Amino acid sequence: MTSPSRAIRADAARNQDAILAAAMEVFRDLGADAPLDEIPRRAGVGRATLYRRFPTREHLFAAILRSQVDALVEAAEIRMAAADPWQALLEWTSAYEDIGAQYRGMNTRIGTALLEDGSPIGELCTPMKTAFDVLFRRAQELARVRLDISSADVLAIISALPRDPDTGRARSTHLTVVLDGLRPATEAAAPNG
Structure with a gap:
């Protein structure tokens, strides 16, 4: 059985991967100055998750x-x-x-x-x-x-x-x-x- 901490870490890793994939897509589509709010929307995560992982x-x-x-x-x-x-x-x-x-x-x-x-x-x-x-x-x-x-x-x-x-x-x-x-x-x- 998977421990709760492992499940959280796996979930966090999935969120991070989703954020990075969405960021690459957003920056490719809209350029390096694209609004950051578009990234968590496309990644399917909350804004707090984005800023917790990537503060700037x-x-x-x-x-x-x-x-x-x-x-x-x-x-x-x-x-x-x-x-x-x-x-x-x-x-x-x-x-x-x-x-x-x-x-x-x-x-x-x-x-x-x-x-x-x-x-x-x-x-x-x-x-x-x-x-x-x-x-x-x-x-x-x-x-x-x-x-x-x-x-x-x-x-x-x-x-x-x-x-x-x-x-x-x-x-x-x-x-x-x-x-x-x-x-x-x-x-x-x-x-x-």
């Missing part, structure tokens, strides 16, 4: 993003020994873009949180920032990436780029300009005389 929007985002952040850490670690550190950097930034693009407005929130280590998202992203920093420093060392910019600056800039309203991704021309700006300009062609 940031706590909810951190729970939603946990697996994606873990995937970004792994993606950076896999690419740390890549033969082409520049290509590794480009591939990682593309994966970073994919995660932020899942929910309209999420990129901006992630970019802001990356600069605030005390926020729930900032704390969640610390291992990702560390892994990306190693990847970025390797590109600085081996792929002639500029030394006057930090990996945190790059993440903040990418997160702040204008987004395509349909895909949520940074417009390719804007992202290309940012990434191209990480490398020294090629020497200008000699003027024709």
Whole structure:
């Protein structure tokens, strides 16, 4: 027979799963600034259950993003020994873009949180920032990436780029300009005389 405490924990786990599933749906449908009251309605739980589990929007985002952040850490670690550190950097930034693009407005929130280590998202992203920093420093060392910019600056800039309203991704021309700006300009062609 199941003890009452186990039944409560199982029920709480089901509620949490329902809240997270509903939150992902709401943020996908309505964007990162969606009204939080819509989440418990779709999850079939009370508002108190939502706020007991996730006291702020940031706590909810951190729970939603946990697996994606873990995937970004792994993606950076896999690419740390890549033969082409520049290509590794480009591939990682593309994966970073994919995660932020899942929910309209999420990129901006992630970019802001990356600069605030005390926020729930900032704390969640610390291992990702560390892994990306190693990847970025390797590109600085081996792929002639500029030394006057930090990996945190790059993440903040990418997160702040204008987004395509349909895909949520940074417009390719804007992202290309940012990434191209990480490398020294090629020497200008000699003027024709």
